[in-house]
Amino acid sequence: MADSVGMSDQVRLRDVVPADLEEFFAQEHDPEAVQRSKFPPREREAFMTHWATKVLGDPTVFVQAITVDGELAGNAVAWWDEGRRFIGYWLGRQYWGRGIGTRALTLFLEREKARPLYADPHAGNTGSVRLLEKHGFRRTGTVRYGENEHIMLVLDENPA
Structure with a gap:
């Protein structure tokens, strides 16, 4: 099955630690990821400030690092925006197409209980929309x- 996680791909979530931010910064600057997400990469100082204040420094934000076989693969985040709870996620390109996003999102949604929960991927990011x-x-x-x-x-609270 094309989207099943391989036998060696142990997908886990854990708390984000400051050392993770360098990898997240590199992932945000991957040209193909930028093209798919249409998310403009930030300069280093703006990126680090955003993560320190708006993500890790905000107690209403729930963020988890995604690991595969113990290696940092990306992150998943839930935050409030204008009274609605949103989620977003980012995986390093080497983890695409292996079912890792599917497993990571399943684990994240088991932990993030807020409903309704919103997401707004770029229309051209068909993989994310399908996920x-x-x-x-x-x-x-x-x-x-x-x-x-x-x-x-x-x-929704009670998905159809």
């Missing part, structure tokens, strides 16, 4: 961020 839909998120419309169209999805 969310596989987990019960449903499309509710689109939203534009600058020139880029994103799909708004929601995971």
Whole structure:
């Protein structure tokens, strides 16, 4: 099965530690990831400040590091924005297409209990949209961020 995690791929979540930020910074600057997400990479100082204050420094944010066989692979985050709880995630390119995102999101949604839960991936990031839909998120419309169209999805309290 194309999206099943291989026998050697042990996917786990753990708390983020400051040493993880260098890898997250590198992942955010991967050109292919930037193209898929349409998320503009930040300069180092802005990135580190964002993570220190808006992610790790905000007690309402839930963030987990994603590991594969003990190696840091990415992160998953839930945060509040204008009264709605959103999720986002980022995986290093070497972990794409191996079912790791599927397993990581399953684990994350077991821990993040808020519902409804929203996500807004770039419309061209079909892998991310499919991943969310596989987990019960449903499309509710689109939203534009600058020139880029994103799909708004929601995971209700009682998914259909």
